[in-house]
Amino acid sequence: xxxxxxxxxKAVFPAAGLGTRFLPATKAQPKEMLPLxxxxxxxxxxxxxxxxxxxxxxxVTGRGKSAIEDHFDVSFELENLLERRNRxxxxxxxxxxxxxxxxxxxxxxxxxxxxxxxxxARELVGQEPFAVVLSDDVIDAPKPCLQQLLDVYNEYGASVxxxxxxxHDRISAYxxxxxxxxxxxxxxxxxxxxxxxVEKPPAHKAPxxxxxxxxxxLTPDIFESIEQSQPGAGGEIQLTDALRHLLRTRPIYGYRxxxxxxxxxxKLGFLQATVEFALARPDLGGKFRTYLKxxxx
Ligand code: G1P
Numbered sequence: 001x002x003x004x005x006x007x008x009x010k011a012v013f014p015a016a017g018l019g020t021r022f023l024p025a026t027k028a029q030p031k032e033m034l035p036l037x038x039x040x041x042x043x044x045x046x047x048x049x050x051x052x053x054x055x056x057x058x059x060v061t062g063r064g065k066s067a068i069e070d071h072f073d074v075s076f077e078l079e080n081l082l083e084r085r086n087r088x089x090x091x092x093x094x095x096x097x098x099x100x101x102x103x104x105x106x107x108x109x110x111x112x113x114x115x116x117x118x119x120x121a122r123e124l125v126g127q128e129p130f131a132v133v134l135s136d137d138v139i140d141a142p143k144p145c146l147q148q149l150l151d152v153y154n155e156y157g158a159s160v161x162x163x164x165x166x167x168h169d170r171i172s173a174y175x176x177x178x179x180x181x182x183x184x185x186x187x188x189x190x191x192x193x194x195x196x197x198v199e200k201p202p203a204h205k206a207p208x209x210x211x212x213x214x215x216x217x218l219t220p221d222i223f224e225s226i227e228q229s230q231p232g233a234g235g236e237i238q239l240t241d242a243l244r245h246l247l248r249t250r251p252i253y254g255y256r257x258x259x260x261x262x263x264x265x266x267k268l269g270f271l272q273a274t275v276e277f278a279l280a281r282p283d284l285g286g287k288f289r290t291y292l293k294x295x296x297x
Pocket of ligand 1: 114134136137173174175176199200211212213214238239240
């Protein structure tokens with residue numbers, strides 16, 4: 001019999017954070033617009049979403065974030081100029097950015113936490129399952145991470161979180177799950193049934209080494225759970241706390257995705273992503289490798 005799991009069509013991109021870790025670069029520029037090689041961070045995340053079949057994008061913005069709206073909009077002057085100069089390759093890459101998605105924006109007036117940001121998208125999402133994508137987490141994977149989560153969602157019809165093993169001394173920077181492995185698609189160490197979640201626990205209280213990474217498939221009942229949530233870690237309305245509330249009535253799964261994740265919200269992670277993405281570029285990789293070798297580190 002056909003399963004009646006509703007399709008995931010929309011993805012929410014929280015982008016109202018202040019970007020304090022990248023000051024002064026983010027004083028007048030959204031951190032989501034910092035470029036890895038020649039593409040802004042948020043474009044990598046949006047492209048992952050498009051490659052996973054989700055074109056309906058909802059970006060939660062705040063003050064000082066208008067560059068994001070301009071980036072995904074049509075730029076007539078620029079397109080006109082490139083056309084006159086016969087720069088068809090650049091024209092195509094600029095057009096693709098605005099053509100690939102249908103995008104809506106909603107403002108989060110105050111940065112009150114990830115849960116609060118997601119709740120702002122409630123009207124635009126409606127009563128359907130949806131994805132949440134944090135563009136700080138850049139994930140390089142042959143099968144897009146979001147698609148990996150969707151495969152689980154399509155099987156179980158329940159919320160799914162991206163998970164990654166993190167060393168003990170880094171675990172307190174993440175949402176952490178307690179979870180039991182479940183056999184899936186011929187694997188027994190990727191899919192987990194979540195039994196508890198805690199946001200940024202001190203290392204000695206972390207229930208495991210499985211951290212939540214910024215990709216989620218959520219069922220719409222999460223909105224009520226967010227409404228029930230009190231400020232948690234850092235005084236913010238946390239998505240992790242709302243998931244814990246949801247867990248009382250609904251199963252939640254976690255998937256230890258295949259791929260390499262960069263924490264581009266952190267300076268070192270950002271530099272690592274920059275180097276590796278540049279090395280992987282056919283037009284730059286060779287020369288860049290030669291340059292790096294010449295540094296004799
Ligand atoms: C957010 C989430 C956290 C998750 C992390 C992944 O935290 O609240 O649960 O582990 O993203 O990047 P943030 O990094 O925004 O503090």
